[in-house]
Amino acid sequence: MNPTETAAGAAAMPSVTNALVPPHADLSMLGLFLQADWVVKAVMIALALASLVCWAIIIEKSLLLSRLGREIRVLVAASLPGAAPSTVPQGDGLSAHVLQAGTREWHDGREGGESRFEYRHRMEHAMRHVLAGELRRVEPGLPFLATTGAVAPFIGLFGTVWGIMNSFAGIAQSNDTSLAVVAPGIAEALFATAIGLVAAIPAVMAYNRLLVRLNRLRQEGQAAAGDLAANLSRRPPQLGHHRASAAE
Template sequence: MNVIDLFLKAGILVQCVMLLLLAFSVISWAIIIQKSRMLTQASHQIKEFDEQFWSADQLSKLYEECHEQKDSLSGTELIFYSGFKEFSRLYKINPDMPKAALDGASRAMRLSVNRELDILETHIPFLGTVGSISPYIGLFGTVWGIMHAFIALGSAKQATLQMVAPGIAEALVATAIGLFAAIPAVMAYNRLSVRVARLDQDYLNFIDEFTAILQRQAVAVRK
């Protein structure tokens, strides 16, 4: 007997449990592949813009370049653009209060970070949910299948292991599929969460560095 035979010979409820777990597994792998690519692109974008940022002669020119493609900005490019835009706007309104301009730029950049993290974290909690509930769903299907196997065994005139073994094997497949769905989901959830946290720290580090540069420029202009 193979897994397909065990699935076809299982009860309707156990089959529904197996199909649900397989659906969880397929969706989880789709999320894992999509998010892995997205986080890799985000990491590359940070490195590329970091080189561009520190090699720029004037931040105003870099801002103009970002402004030309403002609809497609993401990551540190978007953080820089929103921060520089807010700082310039507030500083022109009241050049005697650079601190207010710096605070406004910092808030704008942190809002951009929150939006970026919302995009990066989308669907990742689903992996944690799958990893948490899949073993229990599989166990439910197993218990249900074994219960029916023993009920059928009780009505038989002569009980043998050969009679009950196929039913128990069919039920245990549900637990196996539950673990098959849960283990990759848990591992990916932990790994992706760590990567998102690292990106978050990179964004916050950029905000601190950029804010320090704006502060030095504001002080230099006042002198």
Template sequence: MPALALATDAATLSPLALFLQADIVVKAVMVGLLLASIWVWGVIIAFWLGAGGLARKCAAYEKDFWRSEDIDGFYDKRGKEAVPSARVFAAAVSEWRRSTRSRSVDREGTRDRLSTAMASAVSMEVDALADRLNILATVGAVAPFVGLFGTVWGIMRSFTAIAAQQNSSLAVVAPGIAEALFATAIGLFAAIPAVIAYNRFSHRINRLEASLSRFADGLYATLSRELERA
């Protein structure tokens, strides 16, 4: 009999049983947190697949660019590639061509516009990547508190059961406390991967931004020298 009782208790405290035994409020918290966790993993996988190799692609593109001796020829051939470095390069060449179209070239004005165009392109690339991480930051910050709300609600139910039955035995309070702690566990399950992924991906974006900025600085110096020859 004791073994059978322990098996029954273990089944009662299984994750599915805890969910089914919870009231509507705790169930809503659990479902919301599970959906948030699925969303987080979707963002993590999408970012990993889509942006994981961007640094390598940018490095390869920039290496090919610095090997090239003809800026216009390189732009005509590879200026429209779907790489952040290519879009920074395209912004620079586009502004260069507009600014040097006339016979009288304003060198200082051209330099200022080139700097602004490339800085804007770098910012747009970084913002496009960082925008995907907002959900990770939000879930990482909010999910533990949502789980805590479920915990508080479950403990309140336990105290209500104690008052209703006038019995403070473990059998009365255990289900509500177990549901409460399960809600907290789901909140942490959603938040921990979100925080880890957000920090890791933010570091990658910062490194990519620094790399793009260095490329833009080198490109600015090259085009500035071309202005002196004009």
């Protein structure tokens, strides 16, 4: 080969290589979003919004469960032998509401013909009813985490399939199967799946953790209510104090 032709071919190589990569192809996350099809963009936006909502729910429920955990510990301490309250406690927390329900039944005393077991069950039922109502306040939002964790990967996969279909259509129109031409479209499509996984993984992990924590608090609260009812049923009710409190 002529040295002159070799040098000319070597000089032409960079231009050929550069021609394979579209100059407008931006493979950054923002670029992949802006270059995507409108359907893929809609999928990305929906998944990003779902992820933001999930994180808001996770933070809010974590703070709420931490506060309820402190209230449950107060209730457990009040259920220890010898620690049962003799007056109706005041306050707006879970422990105060549960103790108020139990001590009110205790101050009312046993009805005629009511056994000690029935008396205890009445107090325990009153406290567990209040406890269940307070803990139900944690449940709203948890189904959204479960739904996002289950559905988000498939929504992202839909965006990926749609983007790949568009890439294949572009290949058919351009009659160019080079990787440099196909790569941007495939990258945009796979980016939708990545966003779906980013939304789904924290949602699933948080849902399982929050649900286990909520069930543990419910079990501890119910056990404390049962112990408190058993302790109160062994004590004579203070009817006079209850009537005075009701009169006030």
